[in-house]
Structure formats: structure tokens, C-alpha cells
Amino acid sequence: MEGARFGELKLEVGMKFNSKHDSIKAVREFTIQEGRQINFRRNESYRVRAVCKYKKEGCKWVAYASIDHEETYWQLKTFNNNHTCARRTKNRTANRKWLASKMIKKIRKYPNLKHGEASDYFKRKCDLDLNKSSLTRALSDARNIVYGDAAAQYTLLIDYAETLLKSNPVSTVKIGVKPQPKGEPTFEKMYICLDGCKKGFKAGCRSLIGLDGAFLKTHFRGQILAAVGQDANNHICVIAWAIVEV
Structure with missing residues (x-):
């Protein structure tokens, strides 16, 4: 996620996908990273065809995928990556759902991620100028996913x-x-x-207990405290631990 873009996806004729959803996702990811706007002209149970939004202006870009005869996988059958239109910094394909999916890992790492930081992040990663309200809603969705999962664990x-x-x-x-x-x-x-940690400390560790604590940098915050020992090889042996408010 910290590379030049989101994985530098490549599309080639003959690529196989597990499902129709995966094929559409791959095309969408590719066009976002390349700064192109597309429309899905065919989106049926057995085939998907995407063309450049500016086809009427002469752009010949097209991607066509369909299911194989045995219905076991989807394959990219036609792919013309020659664009005659300019790169766009605004892309409707980078919708609220896509933005939220890209920010989940980011919010897990930086719980206090701000709107401006998120905007700069997408500008740097794939040169996107995002609608402010769309990004705000996506940021809220991503936080709900992250914090909702954490709350459910409690x-x-x-x-x-x-x-x-x-x-x-x-x-x-x-x-x-x-x-x-x-x-x-x-x-x-x-x-x-x-009990195993307690017996292990008594049986094979030095008779010295170390105490330590660290702040939990999550939405719910708090601190984790630990009591540890040290064995004959200078390895740390955890005896007990606790989660507290402060």
C-alpha cells in the first residue's frame, strides 16, 4: 500500500478471474490507476464489456470479458489499451465504496486520519481529485467498518x-x-x-519480575500492562497482562 500506486495492476488478454465481480473489479482498479473514465456497456450474466467514456470522440479503448463454456472461470477476451483521450484526475469509478475499501488499512494504522490527509493520500497514490462530500462519506464508512469490527470483539x-x-x-x-x-x-x-505462564516462570526463569506498559493507539484507547520474566537464555517470558483505561 505504500508503493507508487495501489499495486500497479496490469491487464492482459487471456487473464482469468474467479467470478464476474473479480473481472469488473480488475478493470475498475486498472482504469482508476491509469486515470481513465469508462462505462460498462454490457453487464450481463455471461459477459461484461467496458468502453472509454469518450468513445464518441474517437477513443478506441475497450475491455471485454466473458465466462468460459464450462462456466468455471471468467476470461479477458478483448483488451485494447490505446487511449486517444487525456488522463483525467476526476473519476466517477472511484466511488464512495471504492474509497472506503482503500482507507480501511490506512485507518487501522492511523486512527485519527483527517479529511485533508486522506485527500492527499489519494492524490499521491493515483492522482485523483476527489469530491469533498464523497470522500467525507467514504471516510465515515471506513471508520464504521474498522471501529464496528473492534466494538464487536468486545x-x-x-x-x-x-x-x-x-x-x-x-x-x-x-x-x-x-x-x-x-x-x-x-x-x-x-x-x-x-497457569502455564505462571508455572514456567517459577520453574525456569530468574526470580525477577519486570513491569511495563504501553498506550493502545486505537479508537478505544487505554493501556496494556504486562508482567514479564527472563529465562536463562535472556528470553522474555510473559507472566500476566492486563488492559486498563489509564
Whole structure:
């Protein structure tokens, strides 16, 4: 994702795809990275044909893909990549859904990604001048996907704790929650000390415990705290860890 563009996709006659969706996606990705605007003139169950938006002005660009006779894969049968029109910095193919899909990994890495930074990111990656409202909505969609997935994980913590205790008997797992006036309680803190880690420290580590902590740079923030030991080979042995607010 940090290269010149989004993967530098190439299209060639004979390329095979698992489905119609994959073939359309490949054509769309290619035309966005090349700065071209296209229209899908055929979009049927057995064939897809894309032409340049400026075909009436004489541009001969065309991409045609269809399903094989055994209906096992899709193949690019015709591809003329000769454009006579100029490169465009505005592209309707780079829609809200496409923008959001490209920003998911970016937001996981930079949770506080701003609108201007996102705009510069797409300008640098594929020379796109984006509509402000479209980018704003896409940024919101990407955050909902990332943070929604993270929030859903917290609802599984009790099951996770029970699974840990079932597979690691005599371990210690504690979960603290905050009661809410309305609705379900929310997560506050969690402490885990697996029996195997505790016995391993007692049996083979130096009698010294190190304590450390780090900030969690996610939407929900908080800190992770750890108690660790050191064995005879100077390797770190984790004894226990916890997630807390501060």
C-alpha cells in the first residue's frame, strides 16, 4: 500500500478471474490507476464489456470479458489499451465504496486520519481529485467498518474468557465492566494470567519480575500492562497482562 500506486495492476488478454465481480473489479482498479473514465456497456450474466467514456470522440479503448463454456472461470477476451483521450484526475469509478475499501488499512494504522490527509493520500497514490462530500462519506464508512469490527470483539470477551479457562484450567481471567443507566454494561478492564505462564516462570526463569506498559493507539484507547520474566537464555517470558483505561 505504500508503493507508487495501489499495486500497479496490469491487464492482459487471456487473464482469468474467479467470478464476474473479480473481472469488473480488475478493470475498475486498472482504469482508476491509469486515470481513465469508462462505462460498462454490457453487464450481463455471461459477459461484461467496458468502453472509454469518450468513445464518441474517437477513443478506441475497450475491455471485454466473458465466462468460459464450462462456466468455471471468467476470461479477458478483448483488451485494447490505446487511449486517444487525456488522463483525467476526476473519476466517477472511484466511488464512495471504492474509497472506503482503500482507507480501511490506512485507518487501522492511523486512527485519527483527517479529511485533508486522506485527500492527499489519494492524490499521491493515483492522482485523483476527489469530491469533498464523497470522500467525507467514504471516510465515515471506513471508520464504521474498522471501529464496528473492534466494538464487536468486545462483546465476545466473556466467551473468550470461558474458552481460556476451559483450555487452561487454574488460570486467572478477570473482566471488569462499567454499568450503564440504559443498555448493556461496557468494557472497563481485563486481567489474564495463564497457569502455564505462571508455572514456567517459577520453574525456569530468574526470580525477577519486570513491569511495563504501553498506550493502545486505537479508537478505544487505554493501556496494556504486562508482567514479564527472563529465562536463562535472556528470553522474555510473559507472566500476566492486563488492559486498563489509564
